[in-house]
Amino acid sequence: MALAPTYARRELGAELKRLREAARLTQAVVAKAHKWSTAKMIRLEGGLVTLTLHDLHLLADFYGADEDERLTLIELMERAEEGQWWHAYGRIVPLVLDEFLALEAQAASISNMQMTTVPGLLQCRSYAEAMFRNAAKVPDPDDAAALVDLRMKRQRVLSEGTAFDATISEVLLLQPMGGREVLKDQLAHLARMAELPNVTIRVVPLSTEQPLTIGGLILFDFADQATPVSYTEDFGGITPHHNQIDVRRHRREADRVRSMAWSPEESLTNIQARLREL
Template identity: 40%
Template structure:
């Protein structure tokens, strides 16, 4: 599914255009709510993305805002498209709600930044590496569930061919030295990393063991820069306790902000501590201070 066909992206476009239409009509959110006999918060939640807008509500809103017939029909069709199932709906049985949102953000983001300290990022994994990793993490021996998880991971990688988005990866050297699936699997994975790094929209760096401590190195994270939505920044954190998504636009109190992780990522990326992925780094003698492969 192309980025412009993703339901989340379509919902963002729809609510932004509805908000612009309301402002052009010089109506307040309260006035709109009163006209439709809605709760005062419904228009607010539609425009900030807290709830989806139905096709029927879209028809009512465009009529109230006085849009021309062609534009009104365009927004109604947009509302219909936004309610269609995503491609990853087929994997719903193996996805948590947080993972569903994560995959949607991953697909609509203009820029994706990923720091990993233990394993190769999912978007860069070969099928063999992913299968060996997920099999080792799986609590039961359900072959069907394993294959669904592997297939989902492979399908997600289609976004890497979209040059409209940029992808930046920083790996701790432990990612490169940890043996997953055996020597043959690791060789294939290293070759895949070199191929991926040749793409114009993909940058892969690593931080050698010799660097020691560096910003936010204790926890893997992913950052999504989302457009439209006024340049929202989302951070995804995964731990044994569960998954967490934090939006920069979220008004609730947060211990950390997505910008904290963005600053940490940028400091590593721009420093001499991060090194490019090369054949020597992957297949040659590790840098001084590194553990043996």
């Protein structure tokens, strides 16, 4: 199963909520003051997203917390961070990615639509290495190696049972990212992943006559009825969307593109056929 929010993180959220209510502030007021969405405040108080030490002190100041209350918050945050393995990667994990990884670890199901690259959770190591080796934004070889390692470790959510539904373009079965041998490795990996009971892979054929979304779209859904979150991905990076109107719009777009794809069975057959050609 996917990792649930830790008890300590729930305690931290509950303590933040208590302090906010004691200060007679609404979630909307606090969110506006810190340029956050109200949905993010809901998730913070529900223990569903991480909090930086800087933001914790900002909230403590805003709520007028005394020294003992502030120390309690820090202790709870330190306990809540236990098991967040990606923090070991330090500076290569910016705040937006920190929240993304926390949500990915907690999601009960993930939908990912990618038309230009294989989704990160389905990439084999050689494909990820080829991507980061040639990425304009990763000039430092050490950073590239760390990002590949991070990507491989992210894939543990699939072995833990998180439901993953991926929709990709047929062009990814044809484009030799990193060369012919890398493509063979990646297609063989896709075929293996497609056999997992919690993984569904659909391929949109090149013959489709409808326009396709450029870039990536990721949807996180949670077992505890917490509000879903979507992310859009392009050359500039990933952007979170907590607003439920945006999330619903993204879900409709994902459904539209999924409807153009081959069935999971047909997709696997075409992946295997392409692999035999190489």
